[in-house]
Amino acid sequence: MKEITHLTNLPTPCYYYNIELLQKTLEKVKAEVAKYPLFHVHYAVKANANPVLLKLISASGLGADCVSGNEVGRAVECGFAPDQIVYAGVGKNDEEIRVALNADIFCFNSESLPEIRVIDEIAAACGKKARIALRVNPNVDAHTHHYITTGIEENKFGIYLYDLEHVIEESRMLPNVELIGLHFHIGSQITDMGVFRSLCLKVNEIQQKLKRKGIVFPHINFGGGLGIDYNHPYGEPIADFENYFATFAKFFEAEPYQQVHFELGRSIIAHCGDMISKVLYVKEGRNKKFVILDAGMNDLLRPALYQAFHKIENISSDKPEEKYDVVGPICESADCFGKDVSLKGTARGDLIVIHSAGAYGEAMASQYNLRDLPATFFSVPQH
Numbered sequence: 001m002k003e004i005t006h007l008t009n010l011p012t013p014c015y016y017y018n019i020e021l022l023q024k025t026l027e028k029v030k031a032e033v034a035k036y037p038l039f040h041v042h043y044a045v046k047a048n049a050n051p052v053l054l055k056l057i058s059a060s061g062l063g064a065d066c067v068s069g070n071e072v073g074r075a076v077e078c079g080f081a082p083d084q085i086v087y088a089g090v091g092k093n094d095e096e097i098r099v100a101l102n103a104d105i106f107c108f109n110s111e112s113l114p115e116i117r118v119i120d121e122i123a124a125a126c127g128k129k130a131r132i133a134l135r136v137n138p139n140v141d142a143h144t145h146h147y148i149t150t151g152i153e154e155n156k157f158g159i160y161l162y163d164l165e166h167v168i169e170e171s172r173m174l175p176n177v178e179l180i181g182l183h184f185h186i187g188s189q190i191t192d193m194g195v196f197r198s199l200c201l202k203v204n205e206i207q208q209k210l211k212r213k214g215i216v217f218p219h220i221n222f223g224g225g226l227g228i229d230y231n232h233p234y235g236e237p238i239a240d241f242e243n244y245f246a247t248f249a250k251f252f253e254a255e256p257y258q259q260v261h262f263e264l265g266r267s268i269i270a271h272c273g274d275m276i277s278k279v280l281y282v283k284e285g286r287n288k289k290f291v292i293l294d295a296g297m298n299d300l301l302r303p304a305l306y307q308a309f310h311k312i313e314n315i316s317s318d319k320p321e322e323k324y325d326v327v328g329p330i331c332e333s334a335d336c337f338g339k340d341v342s343l344k345g346t347a348r349g350d351l352i353v354i355h356s357a358g359a360y361g362e363a364m365a366s367q368y369n370l371r372d373l374p375a376t377f378f379s380v381p382q383h
């Protein structure tokens with residue numbers, strides 16, 4: 001049985017973050033990215049916007065990738081340098097655009113000409129010039145879950161390739177915007193480096209085509225997407241940053257001095273957070289047993305939304321393993337964390353850990369059923 005004394009007193013359900021592991025992960029990211037002087041990493045705030053974590057991440061020198069005006073505000077408050085903040089999103093409202101312009105962020109990643117025109121107007125009113133990277137939909141399949149694929153033509157994301165030159169021409173005529181780059185993000189939880197290789201080859205093609213027309217941008221942003229091993233044996237769960245950056249260094253044909261940006265969320269924070277929950281009841285069905293937790297899909301949505309796998313462990317028991325459906329108390333059949341999960345013999349009051357829940361866990365929690373939001377705790381006391 002694992003040492004559980006530090007967890008037993010926590011009110012459940014809660015998120016518990018391993019700060020030492022986050023710091024180790026940030027060290028690894030920094031060491032790998034330092035091999036390529038023109039590479040820059042922005043942490044995708046949407047993965048987890050907890051201020052304690054954001055402050056640690058900003059202190060490590062990474063930039064921030066935001067997807068709302070509030071995220072831009074939170075990133076600045078938590079110490080990210082405005083000139084390292086990029087701001088994406090299919091539809092930014094006027095107030096959000098104003099907030100970002102007034103914060104002097106590095107650039108907007110914009111996905112449509114109508115939005116670029118609005119940014120131009122608001123920039124004029126604020127007396128600013130907006131830097132913009134065009135988010136392009138490269139039509140590259142990320143081969144990940146259908147709901148988290150973003151780079152194929154049927155998705156709402158990005159400027160479609162057939163429209164790109166037109167958008168560039170039109171945007172260049174707007175006096176208050178400056179086009180500085182191209183942005184791509186084809187999906188999330190990608191562990192096959194071949195997918196990133198395909199993205200590089202497609203971007204090379206796009207760059208060559210634009211270059212023939214005399215268009216070269218100083219910045220290329222490849223988005224995020226690096227996946228983690230949700231089934232990792234405990235001990236070495238850090239994502240494969242080495243191979244990830246090496247793939248881009250090898251296959252992307254950068255123009256001289258072209259700056260290359262990444263927006264990593266999951267790979268930085270997912271493995272650093274666990275959901276800690278307590279067993280309310282064990283209920284016998286006709287052919288199965290249900291473990292009913294005090295955590296529900298409002299606390300951790302990923303299994304209900306994407307049938308996402310998270311490793312589940314009973315850290316209180318040393319009885320022989322049995323199979324259970326592990327469910328929450330919410331009034332939805334989808335409120336299920338795993339079916340036929342092997343757990344040590346489980347009883348009321350046992351502590352259950354749902355592993356690798358640091359990304360898109362707390363960030364996607366809701367108050368559905370008027371439940372409280374989950375509390376958060378850290379392995380190292382935070383003041």
Ligand SMILES: Cc1ncc(COP(=O)(O)O)c(C=O)c1O
Pocket residue numbers: 044047065088185187188189223224225226263264265266267
């Ligand atoms: C534009 C953009 N950048 C970055 C990310 C972060 O992705 P990930 O958490 O997979 O690294 C996302 C989310 O998928 C995104 O939509």
Ligand SMILES: N[C@@H](CCCC[NH3+])C(=O)O
Pocket residue numbers: 046148188189302359360
């Ligand atoms: N929220 C998703 C990923 C989508 C990321 C946002 N572009 C997840 O939990 O896996």
